[in-house]
Amino acid sequence: MNPHPAISIQDLSKTFRLGLLRRRHVALQGLSLEVQPGEIFGFIGPNGAGKTTTIKILVGLLQPDAGQASIFGVDARDHRARARLSYLPEMPDFYDYLRPAEFLMHCGRLSGIPAGSIKARTPEILARVGLDPGERRPLRKFSKGMLQRIGIAQTLLADPDLFIFDEPMSGLDPIGRRWVKDLILELGRAGKTVFFSSHVLAEAEAVCTRVAFLNRGRVIGQGMLSDLLQNHRAPTEILLQGVAARTDPELSRLSRIEPSGPDTLLLIEPGRDPGPALSRISAAAYRILSMQQRHATLEEVFLRALDGEKKTDRSEAAP
Amino acid sequence: MSAILTVARTTFRESVRNRTLLAIGLLALAFVASALLLAELALDQRFRVIVDWGTLCVSAFGVGLAILLGVNQVHKEVRRKTLYVVLSRPIARWQYVAGKYLGLSLTLLAEAGALSAALLLLLAADGHAIPSSLGYALMLSLFEMLLVAGFAVFFASFSSPYLSGLFSLGTFVIGRSLPTLSQLIDRVEWPALKAALKGALAILPDLSRFNLSTQAVHDLPIPAEAVWLPLAYGSVYLLLLLVLSAWIFSRRDLT
Numbered sequence: 001m002n003p004h005p006a007i008s009i010q011d012l013s014k015t016f017r018l019g020l021l022r023r024r025h026v027a028l029q030g031l032s033l034e035v036q037p038g039e040i041f042g043f044i045g046p047n048g049a050g051k052t053t054t055i056k057i058l059v060g061l062l063q064p065d066a067g068q069a070s071i072f073g074v075d076a077r078d079h080r081a082r083a084r085l086s087y088l089p090e091m092p093d094f095y096d097y098l099r100p101a102e103f104l105m106h107c108g109r110l111s112g113i114p115a116g117s118i119k120a121r122t123p124e125i126l127a128r129v130g131l132d133p134g135e136r137r138p139l140r141k142f143s144k145g146m147l148q149r150i151g152i153a154q155t156l157l158a159d160p161d162l163f164i165f166d167e168p169m170s171g172l173d174p175i176g177r178r179w180v181k182d183l184i185l186e187l188g189r190a191g192k193t194v195f196f197s198s199h200v201l202a203e204a205e206a207v208c209t210r211v212a213f214l215n216r217g218r219v220i221g222q223g224m225l226s227d228l229l230q231n232h233r234a235p236t237e238i239l240l241q242g243v244a245a246r247t248d249p250e251l252s253r254l255s256r257i258e259p260s261g262p263d264t265l266l267l268i269e270p271g272r273d274p275g276p277a278l279s280r281i282s283a284a285a286y287r288i289l290s291m292q293q294r295h296a297t298l299e300e301v302f303l304r305a306l307d308g309e310k311k312t313d314r315s316e317a318a319p
Numbered sequence: 320m321s322a323i324l325t326v327a328r329t330t331f332r333e334s335v336r337n338r339t340l341l342a343i344g345l346l347a348l349a350f351v352a353s354a355l356l357l358a359e360l361a362l363d364q365r366f367r368v369i370v371d372w373g374t375l376c377v378s379a380f381g382v383g384l385a386i387l388l389g390v391n392q393v394h395k396e397v398r399r400k401t402l403y404v405v406l407s408r409p410i411a412r413w414q415y416v417a418g419k420y421l422g423l424s425l426t427l428l429a430e431a432g433a434l435s436a437a438l439l440l441l442l443a444a445d446g447h448a449i450p451s452s453l454g455y456a457l458m459l460s461l462f463e464m465l466l467v468a469g470f471a472v473f474f475a476s477f478s479s480p481y482l483s484g485l486f487s488l489g490t491f492v493i494g495r496s497l498p499t500l501s502q503l504i505d506r507v508e509w510p511a512l513k514a515a516l517k518g519a520l521a522i523l524p525d526l527s528r529f530n531l532s533t534q535a536v537h538d539l540p541i542p543a544e545a546v547w548l549p550l551a552y553g554s555v556y557l558l559l560l561l562v563l564s565a566w567i568f569s570r571r572d573l574t
Contacts, residue, residue: 016574059407061573079411087407093399095329097336102329109325110408138336154404 004073006162006193007035007058012067014053014217027053028217030067035195035210037161040188042204042225043197044302045214051197052090054214055166058195059087071162083112086155090166090197092147096140100126100150103139104157111158121157129153130179145176152183163187165196169203181207205229205298213305221305225298232296232304233270238277240264241287250280263289322410323418330392330422335429340384344430347380351437355445366447367536373438374456374532381431381464382491388423389471390483397573406573413565420472420561427464435461455546456535463529466553467491469560470524476567494526524556 014028028050035041045051056062057069058076074081094103101122108118123133129149139150148171155163168184169177184207187194198204204211205225212222221228235256245251245264254277255266268274281288296304334340354372361368396402405415435457439449470490474483493500501520507513528549534541 056573059403061403061406063570063572079409081409082407083409085407087404089400089403089407091400092404094401094404095333097333098329102332106325106329107404107408110322110405110410112321112409151404 004070005034006037006039006072007033007041007195008068008070008073009033009054009058010068012054012057012069013065014050014057014062015065026217028057028064028067031214031217031219032067033212033219033222035193037193038188038191040184040194040207040209041196042208042211043195043214044199044201044204044211044298045197046199049199049214050217051199051214052166053217055087055164055195055197058164059085084160085162085164086158086160088151088155088163088165088168091144091171092151094139094147094150097138099138100131100135100153103150104154107154108157113158118157125153125156128156144171145173148172148176148180152180160192162193162195165194167198168196169198169200177203201297201299201302211298213302215306215309218309220309221301228301229295229298232301234294234296234300235267235269236274236291236293238266238268238274238281238291239289240266240281241289245281245284245286248280248284248286251277251284254280322408322414323421326405326410326415326418327421327425330419331425331429334388334392334422334426340388340426340430343380343384344433347376347430347434348437350376350380351434352441354438354441358445365445366442369438369442369445369447370453371532371536373441374453374460374535377431377434377438377457378460378463378530378532380434381427381460382467384430385423385427385464385468386471386484386487386491388426389468390475390480390487392419392423393472393475393568394480394483402573412569416472416476416561416565416568420469420564423468423472424465427468428461431461431464450535450538452531452538452541453535455541456531459529459531459546459549462550462553463526466524466526466529466557466560469557469564473560473564473567476564476571490523491526494524495530496527497523497525498527524553528552 010032012028012031013026016025016027017023018025031050031054043051043054053062057064058071060076060079060082063077069076071081072084095106098106104122104125105115105118109115126133126135129152131146131149131153139147142150148168152168155165165184168180172180181203184194184196188207188209196204208225210222210224211228213220238255239260241263243259243262243264245266246257246259248257251257251266255268258265258267266277268277351373354369354376357372358365358368396405402415406412438457439453442449442453467487467490471483471487474486478486497520501517504513504516504520507516531541531545533539
């Protein structure tokens, strides 16, 4: 049992100075979170939220202005903290003239793996990421998807305890995204910790055990995925045949009405009794095609967290 | 040590497989070979013309390559993010700088070594004996390239590629002209300005010490201290440059 969290971040802040005028850009402001060993942790947020900045601090590419970040209890600024992690950058690019086996040898040696062991494992690793073990073409001739695969191969080589992936599915086709999702789940089953950033919420929802929402450099919500989804129920959806109900004033008062192809969708907010709406449907003789009460999606939970943050900001800004 | 050698090997591999560098190398070889054409015009001065032109080509292409590689190697890795998978591993940044410089030096030695070998072959093919003074001149010229590459890596650790290139070239030009500049400064009448200029010159490397081409062209004897003193001076200078580069680079944010 490891006594330390896989990742611990306390009050992390980072400001960049941009352009000739050295304009201040606050990337992180007091960010705190913990990731326990064995978790598949989704770091969710829109573009520019500070996900990549946080990850770069974790892997030692950036220094924080304030706060602390540690990997299995070792300060992230210490290069020894990186002995137990592997990192895949967003949209990775690698050495033009190296062949896959040479690139893996380069990465493996830097991780301190003996050359013989790297040589023996290379065909297996390449096959695991779907590349030809006999591939001799230099990396500059690889497609974006193939580069992503070789990028993941270099993370698997050292068999670390912690995988940090920055937008691992960006730029991939549906088959590639599916493959990455399966790989993350496989790593989770093997007891590895996976920390990955994404702004594609449906993909994160499919693999995470826990998530944190990030916006403008702050964590605006976090928790176990199952709890978040259950605590945030989605509206009750009633699909009515045809378009007649779209202009019904009473239904408009009782629910939100949206077109759904040739039919009409009524959305009744969670916690609100659907009875009156159903009575009105019955009285007006609208035909119900389907009715369902589903759990919220991660996207809905995230958007609500964003709304909540905006309301807080407005109330703080009000005199 | 293993991390340094790994970075060095990859740097060397990437450089020697780069087609642009290969083309520059072939162009440099053609320039060295053109010494034979120039020698045709020189009547009884064939040896001097071949050595003069040949050493000039070796030095010019070598220094140009040192600046190009030194500046580009680090910037390219940052720009293309290839550095990220290196520095996210358990290696210290000084190891990366040391490895990068070592790989760069190996590339320079390979290219400039090939040019020097071509020059020696050319002389032999033209029926001349190879004087030891030429060997020393070429050795110091190679060392000068390594020093210039050190400057390029140093400037690249904190400034943009264009500025790094400009600073490195400026350092080379001033370093080669240091004795002349020193004489000019002696004529300055304002004591404060004179002291400031003398101070600036004291920081810059005296690269004229590495230029033995006159002795090689005229096959003059070269005393031992004219070789080991510049080598010792250059080694200390280079070490300081690399320590400074590593220190600056280790504090740098890789955005």
